[in-house]
Amino acid sequence: MTKAQHTPGPWQWVEEIDYGYGYTTLEGPDGQEVLTTGGINDGDEPITYMGDDSKPADLALIAAAPEMLELLEDFIDVYVKCPTMEDSSLGIISLKIKAKKIVAKAKGE
Structure with a gap:
């Protein structure tokens, strides 16, 4: 990292x-x-x-904030709707892909 x-x-x-x-x-x-x-x-x-x-990186972080909030809300929804980790695995994989993109944006990459 x-x-x-x-x-x-x-x-x-x-x-x-x-x-x-x-x-x-x-x-x-x-x-x-x-x-x-x-x-x-x-x-x-x-x-x-x-x-x-x-710093220029502050701008990137601020610009990514709405997407980070949305990702956290989606993450919470997956866990609320899926009582076990097995049930949530597909949702988690999707969120992981989305999270990597948002983190890269927040870092200005």
Whole structure:
């Protein structure tokens, strides 16, 4: 397995107010700035930008998040519907193939 290139987790949202404008920043465990959203730029438009500490791999991980959630939901469904491992083996094989694709996407591969 390759070493992760993204900002390590867990990530958390931190709300801040600066110059009277509210910002929400997604931070890594040591306060690394991954993404900031909110506030107003000079054109009175909300802003969103990758933080100064972000990495290109963070974008890939964020982009894969919806598919990772869907995979986890599918995985739970297989186990709920199949009381034994033998009953779930076909579903698990399908999920394994899907999981490998999503992990590669999350790693930017």
